[in-house]
Amino acid sequence: MKSGNIRNVFLLLFLSFSSVAVLAQNREIRGTLKTADGKPVAHASVMIKNQQQRVLAFNASDSQGTFLLTWPDTAEIIGLRVEINHLGYKKVSIPLIADRERYEIPMEAEAIDLAEVVVKSRPKVSLRGDTLSYDVSSFTKPEDRTIGDVLKRMPGVEVEENGQIKYNGKAISNFYVDGDDLLDDKYAIGTKTIPHAMVKDVEIMQNHQPLKVLQGKTLSENVALNLTIKDEAGLALTGQAKLGGGLPGQYDGELNTILFNKAYKMLNVGKANNVGTDLATDFTAFNRTGRLADMGYAKPAELLSSGTVGTPPLPTSRYYQNRSGSLNANNLVNLDNGLQLKANVGLLLDNNNLNYYSANDSYLTGDTIRYSEIQQIDRSPFLIDVSLNAQVNKDTYYLNNALKIGYSGETGNAALTSNARDMDQQLSSRVRDFSNQLEYVPSLRNGNILSTNWYVGHFNRPQTLDILPGINADALNDGQPYEGIYQYTAIPSWFNTLAVGYRIPNGRIMQGYRLSMLNEWQQLRSQLRLTQPSGEQLAYSGSTDNYLDWQRHHAQFTATYELQEGNWETLLSLPFTWQHITYEDPGFQLDETNKWLLFTPMFRAKYLTTPEDYLSFNYSFNNQLGDISDLYQGAILTNYRSLQTNGTVLPEQRSHNLSLNYNLQRNISMLFVNAGISYTHANANTIASRVLTDDLSSIVLLPFENEVSSFNASAGISKYLFALGATAGLKTTWGTTRFNQFVNGKLLPYDNVSFSITPDFEARLWDRISPNYKATGTWTTSKLADGGVGNIPDRQIRRYDQSMSLLYSPFAHTFLRLSGRHQHTSQAQLADIRYFFVDANVRYQLDKWNADIELDLTNLANITEYETYSLSANQAGYSVYDLRGRMAVLKLTFNL
Template sequence: MKIKISLFLMFFFSIITFAQKTVSGVVTDEDGVAIPSASVTVEEPGKDAILAYGITNSKGEYKVTFSSSESNVDLKVKAFNQRPQTKQITNSNQNISFKLQPEATEIKEVKLKTKIITSRGDTIAYDLKAFDSKSDRTLADVMKKIPGIEVKADGTIMYQGNAINKFYVEGKDLMEGGYGTISNSLPKDAVAKVEVMENHQPVKMLQGKIPSDAAAINIKLKKSVTMTGRGEVGSGFGDPWLWNVKLTPMFFSKKQQWVLNYKTNNMGEQVENEGNIIGFGSSWEGRRGNASQNSWLGVENASVPNLPVRRYLFNNVHYLSANYLTNIDKKQEWELKTNANYTNNAVERESTTYVTDFQQKTEYGYKFLNNFYTDKLKGELIFTKNAKKGFFKNVTTFSQFWNADRADANRWDVSGNRYGNQAVQSPTSSFQNSLSTIIPWKEKMVNLKSYINYQDDNQTLQITPAEYLKIPFIQNSSLTTIPFAPGSIALQNYRMKTLETSHSANISFTTKGWTFTPQVGVDFSTDKLTTNFDGTTTGVNGAPDFNSPLYDNALKFTEITPSASVGINYKNDAWSLFSNIPVNFNSIKAEDPTRNVNKSLNKTTFTPNIFVQYSFASFFKASASGNISNNFGDIQTAYAGYILTSPGGFNVMNANNPIPQTTSKSAGGRLEYRNPLNNLFFNAGYRVSNSKNNLLASSRVNSSGFSVIEYIESENSRETNTLYGEIGKYFPKFKTNASVTFNQSNTTSQQLRNNDFIDNKNVGNTLGFKFNNTYFSWMSVDFNASKGWTKQENGIQNNKTESYNHNLSVFFYPMENHTLGFYWDQINSNFGDTKYKNAFYDLSYQFSWASKKIDFELKWMNIANRKVFERIDLNLATVSQTTMQLRPSQVMFSVKFNFK
């Protein structure tokens, strides 16, 4: 790994030092008066291609950095009402000033033409109108076509391959990371521009002092006061009767913003995740995260196909959310935000799987029919001040879950068929409060942060009848099956109470672009776990006694980590650097008197991280990063009693095992190119990571696929090498956006299965292509495709699989206000001689009442009425062939409209 990191660093520094030259100077008129906003470009002689460019400031000063292999380059200056000037200069660092002569220009005809992509400093602005098609209605529809930007299926917006850290509307962060509601429902007609703010530091006090490597999105609206939103009401027939309702009114002004959202459907559209936090801001703002359950117990789950969700999701969902922001002071520095959402969702899922176990040379299968019930409520209250002379943010969050899962299971093997009903009840209460404030003190800044989290999880798993379980247990060093009594019930109870706190204080000193931030802090967490398994056996074959402490846990897991660190940050026009050098004093203790657990660990760790970025030649950015981290396990690796985490088998921990220790190291680098002058965007990178563990997972699997998972003390490692790249370009002349992506991942790891040591190696390659075109007035096309190759080698099986996916949408506009749509999803997979081809086709007709901005749509989905999806999966020692239930053919009629 050291050799790989060294080679990469050599590659990185060779990139940023190759032929980089800087030219600076002053541009004035003939009287010596500075000329602001003059453009300065560097070009190779005889070529119509700009190497780099700059704009003069209010003092007439410019600075341009470029790279070229030519011995001479042309330096050109242009300014309004001044005669353009060109100088041929040597390819070297130098200072060149210009004195321009006045030149009046007679303008015969004026044509206002807006540039589709413009750049100013670290902000790139996209004219939304240049990228939309007649079929687009919302912001998300258009953003998918903008070069350099990708909108993922879960709503996450990526810029140059990385997730954005903030999503603003007119500079205000109403959604606090849950921006999917706005991007999916804000009408495109309300938007003037989409701005990408590169290297965005969201805390204003830290701008220019603490750099950031993430980008943010800011939406510029056409009106300063905007009342808008999107609605849809639909009904249709399939099995059962279908409905779809979406109502999302919005309001934006300088002092207030709000979004209300109600969505319900049973036609396979996943709307309940729109409120998930997908933009996490800056760590200086405190902690942000999605509230989730500690889901230790679960029923056996039907498989999910790698298809668009609408193809397979049998749902009945109601999702309601409200977001409100207002300024509460005259200076408009203080903001009050309230966010709340409620989800009620019922999902049905079904699949059948046939498994071949190459290690044991056995075959078995199973069929699961699931019903998942989600019932959750979340509320937030947020106070924020984000000003140049002070920062304060307090977020209080409450979440309540009343979830439940059900499964009807059927398993078969050489011994015959078995049927079982499975149920999990899982209520959870959760409370968090995050506080962060930065106080100016003379020329310094003092940052105080506090985080408190309390959560209570209570879960129960029931299996009826218990003899459905063919769970292996070790008896006299051999593997046998627990003989449950016929007609009995197996019951696993679980409860865990968690308290987590984190407090820190730091002070920042800034001098000549450098910022030093020494910090002290302490993290404390305690988990109290109680579990009990209850079942009845026949009492033969040495059956286990479930009344023994072996099947109970009463564990207290405590972790205290005082820490001291120094943050080092630097920023100027070309360089950005931020690093953190912490020393952690880890103290961990696990106690369970009934199971004779008394483990402790006291260890000092050094976990530095660093990121450095260099901007050069106006369009390029090169960056490198590295970090070391330590993980000492958690309560899930410290208990010693058996826990039936799922009907697939017990999880077992050894009371004599030490506390797990994992040391991870990673390093990587990246080269970016984004040129708004020719609409070309490019990024490529490489990353290597390695983690070493002191415990190794050991699974004992019987011929029916049930298992017992233990952990033994044995050093093992996992290493992953990832190479990726993306290039995209917008062709204005043809109104076409195209991009190509590539990703290769190579992973090696170790595992024990039925006492066989397995050295597993996986190599995966993915090639992607995206294309959209709006050149013709009568047609628009959107096409996304990916091709994947995976190779697995582990001594038990050496296999190769291939996959191909594409999504095609073609819209025809035969007459004004009439749209015909054709949709084609294709998903193919190959394993040896076995090939699966799954094609899905949809048709739509839409009439637009243009003056009222109302659309009437009739859509026929899954025309071929394909009812199942087939897939092959490779696991450690098995190959699984799975058939999954899909939504049948269905027809929907919808009315879609803007609120204003």
């Protein structure tokens, strides 16, 4: 690809969106609208009026708060006034002054309670600039406990089953508690723990920029959420103690302490249970793909596993047979000098097991190969995660140092029967993770911004897989019986990044320039050993051990240009990367050096159709190179039936990505709509080739031109129905993906098509009854594309999963809830699968003791076995899982 031609094309595209015609004029004024603390006021209506209140000129302020007005010189300057109106700010009207062409106009914030516009009893919502505030008390119901319960009911806000929060279809980038990022993106523990009574407002901050020094000096599309804490809630330490026990042999306990004030914040939670609650979800980071990926590194792969089947499409409480304990400690101190100190510590100890049967059919040209397995897996994962952070975030500079230390792993034992062959497996994995990132972003005297960043990190995940007795002797041990298998892998890695940037925020076009140097050192070590009847361990004769060394060094220069004119916002990013990669393995006479000059531009345009709605277009070109896990040539037994190797060609994938999105919100009527389409086309120089036999699957990465394309469309709507006091929503997605794969020497081009629809509804009737309904219907089709070889049938799976609940409050402080979940799965030529789960809950509030007593009855129908179908390309799967049976747990919660 010729980078010069591409740059010219993108510069033309950028200028076509951002240029504005120069009109003849005789008189004009310019100005800036800012608050008392210096924040720009965007999208305000600015007009010139004469003494008769006739409008002579009109325009809107841009994202920097600047405006330009022109009008004919036939009007006298005396008697003319400039008038500014903006929802959330006080109206301003000042006279024009002769010979003055620039005005700095201060704006005074004034919250507008949109709830009082039409209906007095409607929930209260206020808008101030780009921040939408939900009054928590307006959306709270008597049965609610935590802020997470209330968030699910707010129109436009979506809380997924894993705890991730989205606003109008877009995931939030930050979760604040009174303006402080206490939980460091692992905010699910906060929504499940913070009592709603502590929170005054939930603020949705659009176009959010977390660094104060960059606010108003760069464009942002991020959405953040802030919990505004009541003044009285920050005066004393609060918390809860929960004790629960039941049958058969169940326990569930929790102790948390909470303090939120300006100087000190804490949220510390200890938990233990065996009722099926997966405590690992409390340590999930939603927006970060990982510390390494955030810095541009490839996270070393997890090469080994003990099975080939995932978990069932059910909440963990249905199937998770566990004994778990965790500590989640989050503490933050704000010092008088602006320094913020934060510590996030996570500890997890767990033991869980999963029992299942699975059959997987692979359809070939004229043949079908079936793999079956019966497995009882006993896992013992653990986690120690420590994050220490020191930060100063001021208008003049930003300073941050983040130290992260992690140690985690898992030991798993599995008794497995595959194709009528019994075996025992033991998988052990350990992760050692360390990183430190130092970032300094000062504002210079000339108003420009300098940024420096230094990151250093280490990561390693050694794994071992032991299998007894020896299996697949024909393929692995020259047909001779043997005692067992030992597989070892490790990818110790070191990373380093130095970056410096310079931003010029003033002027019509905001400019940013960044130079970064990245260094990566990795080793891939593996051993495959077969224990012979004599007890001697011999190396697998079909391959040499891996002793692969890898280095990647790159220098990148990125120029970024941002422009806002009228209702347009445009951004053009032009990264040029010189990359140098070397890798060698003496055992395979492998010694390669490759150099690339990469150009990966990105363009974004956004048009504000109204102050509340916008249309956005995005284009990016990516050139992704493989990593060390794509190059090892020594065979690795990744699981009991998969043997994998690679070729000498480093995978490279070039992809074009386009998307068009529309976002609408009507804050007064509480209507939120989003819709979008996206298209991706990728070309790769390698393809995975699978060779299937009755007992073993071998995978080799081959040099072969390969194409993958996908098209997706989605839409969502969320509305508050005032007459019913209800929140209703509907989401739908449709997507198609075309890709190729080699199976037993045949090229099979496949089309996968999926469609899903998700309605939800929650209401409050007669102040005593609350019905709730949420469902997801999915249709997945996999078929051989035109031109494919062989007669492989099309396959389709249809699944409808709906949850219903009815809450009834017959007396004050008493709540009865009956819940049901119905699932229906069908696949052609196979029997339909149907399930209906029923749960019940009774809760009574003991005001005198400041406590709750609660009885949970789970799986009343005592369904102990669960069947499901799966579909992927030419593979169709059928699985049966053991479930938790009927349970009854009595819980007592004390509010401290």
